[in-house]
Amino acid sequence: MKIGLIYFSPTGNTAKIAEIVKNKLVELHNEVEEFNITNYSERQKKIDLGQFEAIIFGFPIYYWRAPRVIRDWLLTLKGEGKKSSVFFTYGGVNVGLAHHNIKNILTNQNFILISTAEFVGKHTYNLAGWKLNESRPNQEDFEIAKDYTVKTYKRFTDEDTGIVDFEPSHITEEAVDRIEIMLKKEIPIPFREEECSMCQTCEESCPVNAMDADNGKPNRSTCIRCLRCVVNCPDGVLKIENMLVQYQLIKKATKFTDEILNSRKSKILL
Ligand SMILES: Cc1cc2nc3c(=O)[nH]c(=O)nc-3n(C[C@H](O)[C@H](O)[C@H](O)COP(=O)(O)O)c2cc1C
Ligand code: SF4
Ligand code: SF4
Structure with missing residues (x-):
């Protein structure tokens, strides 16, 4: 099967998982073409999706969803009924509406979403003094990424005919829009x-x-x-600048302890 693997990874966590996914797909005798769309110029090029039988996307989570720049870019794609899967990486704080939101976007673009996953990675703002999941993704995450790839491939080939079907979320897009605007202001x-x-x-x-x-x-x-x-x-x-004040604010608002934030498990959602 010819599979397109498209990912956005400013600081490398998502790229690490993409590498594991690619290697596993190749081991399963697939032909994989990779598109790293992180740089602005790469997202200006048109990707010919017609040549692929299925697409896997990989994105970080920014403010509880895929980054806005990616949500906008996805609106330029035409799924034409193609099967797709999305994996996220996140810093251990919150995945929020990411899975629901991406399902809505891809379904509207005429993709069929057959699986999603979330992988824990070092938080970007460790560069500003946070200490979240500093050694993630680790070997355990990579094993889950291999399992995710095998399960996703089974859905691509119809050995497993399921698609993702999430329960409705109690969080609304409008609430997440407000959170995004509020948090963005706090980040230098x-x-x-x-x-x-x-x-x-x-x-x-x-x-x-x-x-x-x-x-x-x-x-x-x-x-x-x-x-x-x-x-x-x-x-x-x-x-x-150091962002420890913002870290304390997030901990207070979410009531998550350092222990909770640093012991998240990566997950496959089928
Ligand atoms: C602007 C911004 C917003 C973020 N929002 C979240 C979030 O809502 N929840 C979370 O757990 N991590 C959040 N993170 C952390 C990233 O999701 C995480 O570090 C991710 O793995 C980075 O991926 P990359 O290394 O591929 O760029 C955020 C990071 C940035 C830069
Ligand atoms: S932090 Fe700002 S300036 Fe630096 S790479 Fe990201 S978007 Fe560009
Ligand atoms: S700050 Fe200077 S050295 Fe660093 S990446 Fe930019 S141009 Fe290069």
Whole structure:
């Protein structure tokens, strides 16, 4: 079977799971074509979905759903009745409406969603002082990713004819929109701490074209706070302010303890 594997991964967790999924699919004798759509320029290219029998998507969770930039990009795709699956990575705080929301989007785009999964990964804001799931995804997560791939493949081939059918969520899209607006305001943008070698990597790899390498500053309104530039800077001069206050606020609002936040299990939803 020819399968398209499309993923967005500013800081690498989702890419790690995508690698495991790809290797397992190849082991199952499939032909897999990978599309890493993290960089802005990659999302401007049209992907010919017609050549694939099924598609697997991989996205991080931003504010309880797939990132807005990805939700918008998905609206440019035509599923034409193709089977699809989505896996998420998240930092252990909350997956919120991610599974329901992606099912609605893909169904509206005429895909058939046959499975989803969520994998725990180090939280992006560990770069701002948080200490969430620092060594995830780990071997246990990778084993769950292999199992997810096998179960998904069985649904692609009709050996298992199920599709995902979630119970309605008590959380509404409007409530999550409000949470997204509220949380976004609390997150600082990266800054350049000192002079650098001007390699331009931060500008070229920014997923939303928000970074200006010449002055080392992102555009405040378009920057999605993904911290790809911080991770990718070869000189290590891009930084983000400490966000421990925000961490305490999230803990207070959710009533989650450090122990709960650091002991999440990755899950397959079939
Ligand atoms: C803007 C933003 C919002 C995030 N929102 C959530 C969230 O709602 N719940 C959560 O558990 N983790 C959240 N995270 C953490 C990421 O989902 C997690 O670190 C993910 O694995 C990053 O994927 P990547 O390494 O492929 O970029 C957020 C990260 C960012 C940058
Ligand atoms: S990636 Fe780092 S070194 Fe390269 S231009 Fe940006 S700030 Fe400078
Ligand atoms: S400038 Fe903003 S959006 Fe661009 S890579 Fe850096 S944090 Fe991400």
